[in-house]
Amino acid sequence: MSVExxxxxxxxxxxxxxxxxxxxxxxxxxxxxxxxxxxxxxxxSELSISKIKDELAALTANINRLNIQRRQVLNDFLDLKGNIRVFCRIRPIRIGEHFRCLRPVVASESSTVILKFDDNKSKNYSFDKVFHPGSSQDEVFSDVEPLIKSVIDGYNACIFAYGQTGTGKTFTMEGTPDTPGVVPRAIEALFKQAEESNHTFLISFSMLEIYLGNLKDLLVTHPTKATDPLPPCLSIKTDIKGGIEIDNLVAIQVSDFNQALRLYRLGCRFRSTASTNSNTTSSRSHCMIRITITCFDALERRRETNKIWLVDLGGSERVLKTKAWGRRLDEGKAINLSLSVLGDVINALQRKKRHVPYRNSKLTQVLKDSLGDDSKTLMLAHISPKEEDLCETICSLNFATRAKSIHLGHSDSSETRNQKEVSMKNLQQKMKHIEEERLKVRRGIEKLNEKLENLTRPALRFEEQLQASHSSTEESLSNLKAKKNKTGDVIAAPMSELPRFMRPTFCSKRKSGMDPNTSEGKDQVLGRRRRPPSHRAVSVTFPVKNNSEYNSDCSISRSSCLAGLNLKRSADNETEYSQETLDYDSKMVAFSKQDTSQRTSTHQKAPFNYLEKNGNQKTEKINSTKFSKVDDWLSHKNESTISGYIHRSKRVLALPIPEKKKRGTGPSKEDKLYGDKVPAYEFTEENIISHSTAEKRCDVERVEMPLSAVISDKPQMMLKELFEQDSTFNSTSPSHESRDQTMTEMQDSIDGLSTEEGSPGNLSPPDICCGRLDQHKNDDEVYIMSTMPEVKGETQCSDNMLKNGECSFSVYDIDNSVINGKGDPGVSISRLELESLCQHVPTEKYIKDNEKEDLDGFSHPSALGTRANPLKLRSERALFMDNANYKDLITPNVRSQGRTQNEGICYDLKEKFQLLTASALLGLGLHDLGFGHDFFHGLMF
Ligand SMILES: Nc1ncnc2c1ncn2[C@@H]1O[C@H](COP(=O)(O)OP(=O)(O)OP(=O)(O)O)[C@@H](O)[C@H]1O
Structure with a gap:
C-alpha cells in the first residue's frame, strides 16, 4: 500500500x-x-546523508589518529616501565594450615614484599605491583589489562605465572567459574577491544602443553589405546623474520569470546595434572595458550599478525621436599630444568648478552619471539606465606627481581629514576586525555551512524510498515467481515489469525497471568531455554577411589577412566590428563549437527564476525587463511571424545576469597577507601578464620591424602635411622678403619634397599648421608655421601683443612669412576665458598638463644615441626664474622655437626653437596651453574 x-x-x-x-x-x-x-x-535526505558521511569520515580519521597516538604513548610508557613487568601475588593461608605453626613471614604493601625473618629483621623486594592474599581476581586483571591493548596494537606479548608448586598459578591464570582468572578475562578483553578498535581482526586460538620436555597439542585427542592413531608431532620452526611457528599445532579461528572459552575449557581437560605432596592438583607441565591476531587494514599496528602467549608454568619444586619418585620425579626434573633455562634466558636478556640461550629448552624456544626485543612480557610471580616455604619464596622472589630489572636500569641514578617517574606520570596523563577524546569521538561516530541508519532506511521502513499494516488490516477486515454475526457483534479472531504484532508475546502472556503454553501460544512461543529435542545432556560420575588403590599418586588417568583400563596399575604412570574426572560430576552437553549450524549462524550475526561484513579482497585474504572452524572442531570433539564443561572450581581446596568488586561495576568500596595504595596485609587469625568460613560456605571438601605414605618409605626410614646414628659418630669418634667399614655398611644398606621388592628400584629418592667421622683435638672431620645411585660422592673436610683450602671433594658416576676430583676447578664448592661456610659456624649466642627458645617450647624450629630458619642462622653467623676469635667462642662439638642436624659445617656442606648432585642428576653437569645455581640452591633446601 502506498501513502496515496x-x-x-x-x-x-x-x-x-x-x-x-x-x-x-x-x-x-x-x-x-x-x-x-x-x-x-x-x-x-541524500544531501544530509552525504553530509553525515563526510562527518563520519572526518571522525574516523580522527579516531585513527588518536589510536596511533595512544599506541605510541602506551608504548613509551611500557618502555619506561620495562618491557618485562613483574607482579607478585601472595597465596592466602589455607584451612588446615595452623596459624600458630605458620609464622607470618610475608607481608605486603602495594608494591613491596616484606620477608620477616624475625621481629627485627626483614628484607624488602619491590615489584611493579604486589597482590596481597586478599586480592581478588578482578584486582589482578585490572593491572594486566593494559598489556592486552598492546596486543591490539600489534605487539607480541607473553603473560606467565611463575612460582613454587601450590602457590596459586593455576588459580590466577585459569581461576574458577565464579572467579575467572587471567586467561578467560584476557580473551574477553581482547575481543572487546578488537571490536571497539574499528578494525577487522581475525583471531585464532591454540593450546599446548610442554610435558616432560615434549610439546603436546591440547586441542587434539591423544591416544588412549595402543591402536589409536598418534597425533602429528609438533615441531618449532623459526621463519626468516625470526618469528616462531609451531608446525602441526592446531589453530582454530574464533569469532567471539564464547567460542574461545569453550576451546580453552576443552584444552584444560587434557592438561597433565597429578597429586603430589605439595598440591593435590598439581600441574605437571607448562600449559600455554596462544592467541594469534591478524589485522590487514590497520597500518598503524606494529605487525599484521601478532600473538599473545598466556602461560601457566609448572611449579618449581624441591624434589627432596616433595619426596617425588618415578614419573613425578621425572616431571619435577623436567619442570625445574626448563624453569632454570627460563631464568638463564631472562638473565641473558637482563645483561644484554649477545647470546641468549633460547635453544636450551622447548619452553624458551616457543616463547623466543614473545620474550625480549619489543615484546611485552608480564610475569606473575607467586609465593607462599608459609615459613616452611621460605627458601622457595626467596628463590622465587630473586628470580622475579632479576626479571624485573631487565630494561629498568637499576644502575640508574636517583635523579634519572625521578625523571623517569615524572615522564611516566606525564604519559599517564596524556593517555587519560587521549582516552577521553577517543570516547567522545566514538560517541560521535555512534550517533552519526544511528542518524545515517535512520536516514537511509526511513523510506523503506515506512513503506514496509505501511505494507504490513495494510495487509494485516485487510486481512483483519475480511476476517471481521466473515465473522460478523447476525446481530452485528464482532467475534474475536483467534490469535493465530491476528497480525503478528498484535499477538501477545511470551512475556506479556506471563505478565497477564495467562499460561504461555496453552492453545495457540504453545506452538507460537517456545520457551527460551528449551533445547530442541536433538540435544542430549549427559551427567557422568566418575568413581572416587580409595587411597589405597592409588598408591602414592591417587590420580586417575584419563585413559584409565575412559578406556576402562586397569585402575590398579602402577601409580607411577598415572598423571591425570583430566583432573575433573577425579571425583566430581562432569556435565556434558553434546550438540547435534543441526544445532551446531544454528549456533554458527547466530555467531555470524555477532558483531565480531568480520568475514561476513567485508565482501572485498580482505575477506578473500582472510578466507584463504586456513583455520578450522571452532564449531566444526568442537562438534568433532564431541563425537570422538567426551567433551564438556568442567567445574574446576570443585578442586579449590584453598579458601576462595569473595570477590570484592563485581566486574564492570566501577571501582569497589575498597578501591575508594584505599585509592591506589593497598594496605599491608597481615595474617591475623581473623583473616584466616574468615577464609575458613568462606571455604565451608563453598562446601568444598578438603581432600587430604597422605601421598608420601604410600611411597615405599622403607629406604627412607632406614636411611633416617642410619642418619640418626650420627650420634654414634658423634659420641664414639671412630677411627679411620672403622670409618671405612661404616661407609661400606652404609653403601651396602642403600644398595640393598634400592633393589628390595616394592621399592622404586634404581630411582630411590635422593638423600644425603652426613656424619662426623673423626674428632681430633681441635678439629672435626666430616664425611658426606650421596645416596643417589646416579651420582655418588664424598667429601672430607675439617676446620684445619678448610683453613688451608685442602678440602677434598669427589663425585663418582654410577660405575664408580671419579667425575671430579680434588682441586678440580669445575667443582662448585670452591675454596672461597668453603671459607664462607667456615664462617657460618653457629655462634654461642645463637646456641644460647636457641636453648632459650627450646625452653619456651614454642618458637624452636623443631617444636614447630620445621627446620631452623636458615636466614636467621646466616644472619647470626654473619654477625659473628665481625668477632675475630670465633674459635674460642664455639665448642668443638658444634663446629662440624652443630646442635641439630640442620646446623654446622656438616649441614652446610651437605646442602652444597645436594646442589651438586641434583644438578648432575638433572643433566646440568657439575660445572658453574650460574643462575641455575641460585635456582637450585633454593630448591634443594
Ligand atoms: N589467591 C587464592 N585464593 C584462593 N585460593 C587459592 C589462591 N591461590 C591458590 N589457591 C588455591 O591453592 C591451591 C593450589 O593452587 P594452584 O593449583 O593454583 O597452585 P599452582 O601454583 O598452580 O600449583 P602447581 O604448580 O603444582 O600446579 C588450589 O586449591 C587453589 O584454589
Missing part, C-alpha cells in the same frame, strides 16, 4: 469505527496531500 491509498483505507474503515468521522479523514487526507513530493524528500 491511505485516504481510501481510512474511508473503508469508517463503516466499522464510529469515531473516525469524515472531517477527521479529510484532515488526514489534506495533510497527506500537502506532504512534500517524494523527489524533494529524496534529494534532501
Amino acid at each position: 491509498n491511505l485516504g481510501e483505507t481510512i474511508h473503508s474503515l469508517l463503516g466499522f469505527k464510529a469515531h473516525l468521522t469524515c472531517a477527521w479523514a479529510k484532515s488526514v487526507c489534506d495533510i497527506i496531500k500537502n506532504l512534500p513530493s517524494k523527489d524533494l524528500e529524496r534529494k534532501d
